[in-house]
Amino acid sequence: MRELVTTLTTKETERSALSEDIARNPTIRVSTETNQETPVTASIRDTATGNTYNRTRVVRTRNVSTNSIMNPKMEMLKSLDIQLSYLRKQKAMKDSLLLTLRPRVEQEINSKVGFLDELEVMKTILFQSNVALTIWLIWLFFLLCIELFILVSKLKDEQNDYDILVLHQMNSHKKKIELLNRKNEGLTNFIK
Numbered sequence: 337m338r339e340l341v342t343t344l345t346t347k348e349t350e351r352s353a354l355s356e357d358i359a360r361n362p363t364i365r366v367s368t369e370t371n372q373e374t375p376v377t378a379s380i381r382d383t384a385t386g387n388t389y390n391r392t393r394v395v396r397t398r399n400v401s402t403n404s405i406m407n408p409k410m411e412m413l414k415s416l417d418i419q420l421s422y423l424r425k426q427k428a429m430k431d432s433l434l435l436t437l438r439p440r441v442e443q444e445i446n447s448k449v450g451f452l453d454e455l456e457v458m459k460t461i462l463f464q465s466n467v468a469l470t471i472w473l474i475w476l477f478f479l480l481c482i483e484l485f486i487l488v489s490k491l492k493d494e495q496n497d498y499d500i501l502v503l504h505q506m507n508s509h510k511k512k513i514e515l516l517n518r519k520n521e522g523l524t525n526f527i528k
Contacts, residue, residue, distance in 0.1 A: 337430055344423045351416045354409055363404040372397045 377392045462469045490496070 337434075340423065340427055340430065344420070344427060347416060347420050347423060351413065351420060354413055354416065358407050358409055358413060361407055364407050365402050365404055367400055367402050370399045370401075372399065 374395045374397065375392050376395050377390055379388055380391050381388045462472055
């Protein structure tokens with residue numbers, strides 16, 4: 337689209353310069369030059385012998401004529417107008433395409449918002465691009481290794497900090513429940 341706009345701007349600048357030149361010089365003077373050679377015969381009499389000789393010499397004449405013709409750049413102006421009209425039509429078509437394309441794409445994006453749609457898109461991307469599939473498999477392998485490391489470390493240890501914390505919380509909750517039960521028994525005995 338940028339190239340089209342740049343070309344259009346360049347052609348419009350060229351057209352305006354050309355039309356200014358035509359306005360300044362609507363006609364051009366063309367000079368034509370013709371050379372004419374005319375043989376001229378002269379009779380020369382030799383005084384010593386008395387004979388007459390014909391001598392021919394060539395006389396050259398130069399004729400210069402100036403004519404005014406229409407500026408030939410006017411033809412270039414017509415072809416530029418045709419090019420500009422074609423470029424403007426192309427730009428208008430691309431602009432209308434962009435205007436109709438945006439709402440269509442937005443509607444398509446908004447219509448597919450579910451998890452299954454995202455899985456379909458992910459599957460399409462992974463099976464169309466070998467690079468994406470390779471990266472996805474590397475991440476899957478990496479995360480699987482981390483989980484396996486945690487699982488193996490838990491199997492080896494008998495108790496860890498988390499298990500100790502959970503046991504402590506469970507024992508403290510049991511003590512609270514026992515104390516509440518004793519209080520409730522004391523209150524019920526007191527009421528009777």
